[in-house]
Amino acid sequence: MICLDYIRDASGVARVYFNRPSQYNAMNTALMQELILLLQELVKEEDLKLLVLEGRGKAFMAGADIVEYARFSESDFTQFQSTSARIYELIEQAPFPVLAAINGFAVGGGFEIALACDLRVAKPAAKMGLPEVKLGLIPGGGGTQRLIELAGLSVARELLLTGRLYSARDMYNRHLVSEIIEEEVWENRLGEIMDELRVIPRQSIKKIKALTSSALLHESFTQRLNREAQAVNELFNTPVATEKIQSFVQKK
Structure with a gap:
């Protein structure tokens, strides 16, 4: 895999890292194809206990690759949206917990991936949001609907209409992040959460x-x-x- 790092340990925990750090792990066609193929295989594995999604570098995932976006035809864009919708669906319906470990920027489609996960934890410096309105668009990966379900209509409209990036503390206060984990204890605390989740039948x-x-x-x-x-x-x-x-x- 080029755009993803995949690590599986003996306890049944899989960690998938988005690995385009120089592009802030922006979601391009290659990354999405790798991710959907991997997820389709993982959901079939009976001994998988937990999936953790995280990003390399300074970002969890900075949304769609706008450079690639600009080259899309209408059919390219439709296919891109269809593939991304299937990714969110696989995450949401996985027969094991899926944890978003938000280590940095989670923007646009990257934040929508986090919203599809069962749990979200974040580093204090993480920034999250759905800025699609600033491009004359709207979130196309379920963000409008999942935000309403997770945080209510008022919070959803605030995030969607302003397109702002919010801090981890802001998102914790809006019940969209369950825990803020300091940088120096990030791996240790993630390990504790993974140990807690992987033993659930x-x-x-x-x-x-x-x-x-x-x-x-x-x-x-x-x-x-x-x-x-x-x-x-x-x-x-x-x-x-x-x-x-x-x-x-x-x-x-």
Whole structure:
């Protein structure tokens, strides 16, 4: 891989680094093709416990490569958007947790990738935002909708209409970043979070992600509660749950 670094450890944790540091890891066609092919393989792996996305250099991902954008035909642009939408979908529907480790700039499509992840942590110096309005465009990777779901309509409109870049603290205050991690303890704290997430049984992860999916929001509250009840009943009788419960009892 040219635009990505992929590291897989023995504990079942995969770390994918966007690796175009001189271009602030801007999302071009080559990077997207590598990423979609990798994600399509990773979601099939039964022993994968956790995926961490991060950037090399000063950026997580600085959005679309505007130099490449300027050369696009209308059909090129449509294909680019279709590929990016599939990437966000694969991340969101992955049968394992996906953590965005935002080490620097997460802008435009790069921030939309982070929004598709299950959890987002950031370094204090990270900057995030959706500046597409300044190009006469709007976010095309689900940013308008995921922002509403994650932070509410008022915050979504603020970010979308101003196109500003916000600090990690700003995003933490808006509930879009769950934790700010200082530079000097970045790797140690990431390791703790990875250890916490990788031991969660996949069957629980899949049920939680399904039950909290935006696709269910059209259903009534009662319907969603019924789905939850059905899911927990299905899990209770599985070998994994039985073993975990017995192990807990034996420790008492």
